[in-house]
Amino acid sequence: MxxxxxxxxxxxxxxxxxxxxxxxxxxxxxxxxxxxxxxVSLEVAPGEVFGIxxxxxxxKSTLIRCVxxxxxxxxxxVEVEGTLLTxxxxxxxxxxxxxxxxxxxxxxxxxxRTVAENIAFPLEIxxxxxxxRRTRVEELLPLVGLAEKRDAYPAQLxxxxxxxxxxxxxLASAPGLLLCDEATSALDPETTTEILALLGDLRTRLNxxxxxxxxxxxxxxTLCDRVAVLEAGRVIEQGRVFDVFxxxxxxxxxxxxxEVIGTAVPAATLAxxxxxxxxxxxxxxxxxxxxxxxTRAVVSEASRRFGIDLNIVSGRIDAIGDAPFGILxxxxxxAPGAVEGAAAWMRGLGLHVGDLAAEEA
Amino acid sequence: MLPWLTPTLQDLLIEAAxxxxxxxxxxxxxxxxxxxxxxxxxxxxxxxGLSPRPVLNRPLGLIVNAVRSTPFIILMVAIxxxxxxxxxxxxxxxxxxxxxxxxxxxxxxxxxxNALREVDRGxxxxxxxxxxxxxxxxxxxxxxxxxxxxxxxxTVTLVxxxxxxxxxxxxxxxxxxxxxxxxxxxxxxxxxxxxxVVLLILLVQALQSLGDRLVRRATHR
Numbered sequence: 233m234x235x236x237x238x239x240x241x242x243x244x245x246x247x248x249x250x251x252x253x254x255x256x257x258x259x260x261x262x263x264x265x266x267x268x269x270x271x272v273s274l275e276v277a278p279g280e281v282f283g284i285x286x287x288x289x290x291x292k293s294t295l296i297r298c299v300x301x302x303x304x305x306x307x308x309x310v311e312v313e314g315t316l317l318t319x320x321x322x323x324x325x326x327x328x329x330x331x332x333x334x335x336x337x338x339x340x341x342x343x344x345r346t347v348a349e350n351i352a353f354p355l356e357i358x359x360x361x362x363x364x365r366r367t368r369v370e371e372l373l374p375l376v377g378l379a380e381k382r383d384a385y386p387a388q389l390x391x392x393x394x395x396x397x398x399x400x401x402x403l404a405s406a407p408g409l410l411l412c413d414e415a416t417s418a419l420d421p422e423t424t425t426e427i428l429a430l431l432g433d434l435r436t437r438l439n440x441x442x443x444x445x446x447x448x449x450x451x452x453x454t455l456c457d458r459v460a461v462l463e464a465g466r467v468i469e470q471g472r473v474f475d476v477f478x479x480x481x482x483x484x485x486x487x488x489x490x491e492v493i494g495t496a497v498p499a500a501t502l503a504x505x506x507x508x509x510x511x512x513x514x515x516x517x518x519x520x521x522x523x524x525x526x527t528r529a530v531v532s533e534a535s536r537r538f539g540i541d542l543n544i545v546s547g548r549i550d551a552i553g554d555a556p557f558g559i560l561x562x563x564x565x566x567a568p569g570a571v572e573g574a575a576a577w578m579r580g581l582g583l584h585v586g587d588l589a590a591e592e593a
Numbered sequence: 594m595l596p597w598l599t600p601t602l603q604d605l606l607i608e609a610a611x612x613x614x615x616x617x618x619x620x621x622x623x624x625x626x627x628x629x630x631x632x633x634x635x636x637x638x639x640x641x642g643l644s645p646r647p648v649l650n651r652p653l654g655l656i657v658n659a660v661r662s663t664p665f666i667i668l669m670v671a672i673x674x675x676x677x678x679x680x681x682x683x684x685x686x687x688x689x690x691x692x693x694x695x696x697x698x699x700x701x702x703x704x705x706x707n708a709l710r711e712v713d714r715g716x717x718x719x720x721x722x723x724x725x726x727x728x729x730x731x732x733x734x735x736x737x738x739x740x741x742x743x744x745x746x747x748t749v750t751l752v753x754x755x756x757x758x759x760x761x762x763x764x765x766x767x768x769x770x771x772x773x774x775x776x777x778x779x780x781x782x783x784x785x786x787x788x789x790v791v792l793l794i795l796l797v798q799a800l801q802s803l804g805d806r807l808v809r810r811a812t813h814r
């Protein structure tokens with residue numbers, strides 16, 4: 233399976249340059265033992281939502297701050313929509329930043345300004361005349377559902393409302409690229425869902441490219457087309473979200489994935505499974521159904537064909553974006569050859585069959 | 594009502610109050626105009642500031658500290674040549690403004706700097722991400738966001754100036770404090786001393802309440 237194919241068919245086509253192209257970024261903070269970024273290269277296609285996931289300290293924040301050069305990498309190049317940011321002077325960089333929106337974990341709104349004034353702020357900085365600013369703010373307020381809060385101060389808003397202001401502000405100068413720095417990490421789960429829905433909606437409406445960092449795999453699952461996993465300043469895995477979720481390679485990725493689509497079976501459940509009869513073997517299998525394979529009566533057919541017993545330990549059905557998938561944890565009992573044969577047959581159907589025990593590690 | 598409050602004494606009190614107002618007001622105005630740029634310079638050139646310039650920051654900080662640590666009464670006589678240069682004379686109410694303004698400038702510069710430091714770094718980062726220039730960040734983010742703290746700093750400075758101005762008598766500056774010393778203490782007129790003290794308390798209270806009210810109005814938290 234090609235792990236790093238372009239996002240959606242058609243979206244990457246054409247001659248548009250990548251929305252973001254990071255090449256060999258490295259950054260080490262003074263006094264730090266390990267580099268914050270270690271030779272990171274990434275490409276974000278126009279119109280896609282790209283997630284960077286990692287534990288705290290993995291270098292996510294540094295990475296996203298390098299995209300608009302709030303942080304200067306020690307080495308490597310940053311290109312946004314065809315412009316080489318690392319080659320710009322101060323004035324050029326300021327102009328480039330005006331075309332990149334950024335949303336922050338702690339909203340970073342000006343407490344001395346009202347909602348409308350906060351949204352107008354980037355326009356004010358860019359020298360947009362007052363009348364045009366007002367028109368633009370009036371467009372943006374309903375877009376983020378804050379028309380009623382025009383004259384409120386940030387302190388009078390809830391976290392979700394503050395983030396809506398942050399998003400409207402980031403979109404004020406109609407950027408093609410939106411950077412989200414842990415945009416939902418300071419919000420409760422319900423508000424997180426709300427903000428993610430808003431971002432998803434804006435993305436299609438405004439044809440935005442979004443690059444986000446998060447430590448929550450659920451955010452990636454809901455919103456992203458592609459994902460990169462960052463660990464100790466390196467990209468250890470990247471690909472389409474569906475592929476990474478259904479077939480994670482690196483141990484860290486597996487742990488991340490397990491957070492949202494857990495396949496681990498409690499040890500007590502496993503211990504309670506009956507032991508195999510003499511001459512038989514028992515294997516714990518994790519079977520992943522995707523696409524059309526999900527419609528076939530795989531379990532009963534395997535049982536009949538290979539003369540084995542399949543005990544369903546756990547199972548769940550989930551979806552990533554619009555793509556459904558199912559996961560079964562099976563205990564297979566039978567002659568050693570028969571169990572292996574059944575596993576091979578299932579693989580032949582396009583199912584991903586792995587060892588359940590190994591998944592738990 | 595107050596039998597000892599003779600017309601002569603009344604005139605003296607009014608004159609002294611006026612002198613205090615001039616000294617405090619004049620020094621405060623100067624300290625505001627000079628202190629804010631100094632504070633911004635200190636803040637912006639700090640190692641973690643918008644444009645770190647240790648070569649500028651350290652000497653400037655040192656000068657501010659030197660002025661701040663010199664006892665006011667000593668500062669006043671130590672800078673007499675400078676006072677003469679600026680005010681043309683080294684005695685009188687006008688001349689007293691010079692050392693008061695100097696002390697208040699150093700004082701308020703540090704208070705302003707602290708207020709600026711209270712501004713959320715994230716907000717400054719957001720402004721940078723929007724492509725704001727340093728000047729825009731200072732004028733549109735730092736100063737407005739620090740406004741409640743800046744106003745509180747002005748209040749504290751005004752109150753301190755009322756206290757300092759009492760020492761201005763040493764250079765013939767006059768004022769309420771000086772009246773209290775000369776009449777109340779040196780001429781054994783405790784009722785004058787009491788009147789002066791009450792007036793000063795009222796003045797400080799008024800300044801403080803006004804300052805607090807303005808801080809509240811500027812705070813949108």
